[in-house]
Amino acid sequence: MTAGQLEQGKPITVDASADAGRVLxxxxxxxxxxxxxxxxxxxxxxxxxxxxxxxLPEDQVGHFVEVICAAP
Structure with missing residues (x-):
């Protein structure tokens, strides 16, 4: 199996000029x-x-981890 066979849809990316808020x-x-x-x-x-x-500040990281780890 190749990586191409595993892909699903359009990849999510960020521009190099994006600020931390956009990345989060x-x-x-x-x-x-x-x-x-x-x-x-x-x-x-x-x-x-x-x-x-x-x-990033600890509170922003904490919120990010909560969102990412939350059950769907």
Whole structure:
């Protein structure tokens, strides 16, 4: 099986110029823990839950974890 066979729908990404609020919003909305970062239609990085934990205030990280871990 290939990665292409596993994909489902359009990938969720964030632009490299997006602020932390937009990153949190996208990750919470789609309940994802990693978010590809795109610049000029090229993958330039990956933002993860651990990145948020290192760079954001504790209350924002706590809310994010609650949203992501909440039962569907």
């Amino acid at each position: 919003e996208a990750m919470e909305e789609h309940k994802i823990r990693r978010l590809p970062v795109i610049d000029n239609h090229r993958l330039v990085g990956m933002t993860s839950e651990a990145d948020l934990a290192r760079h």
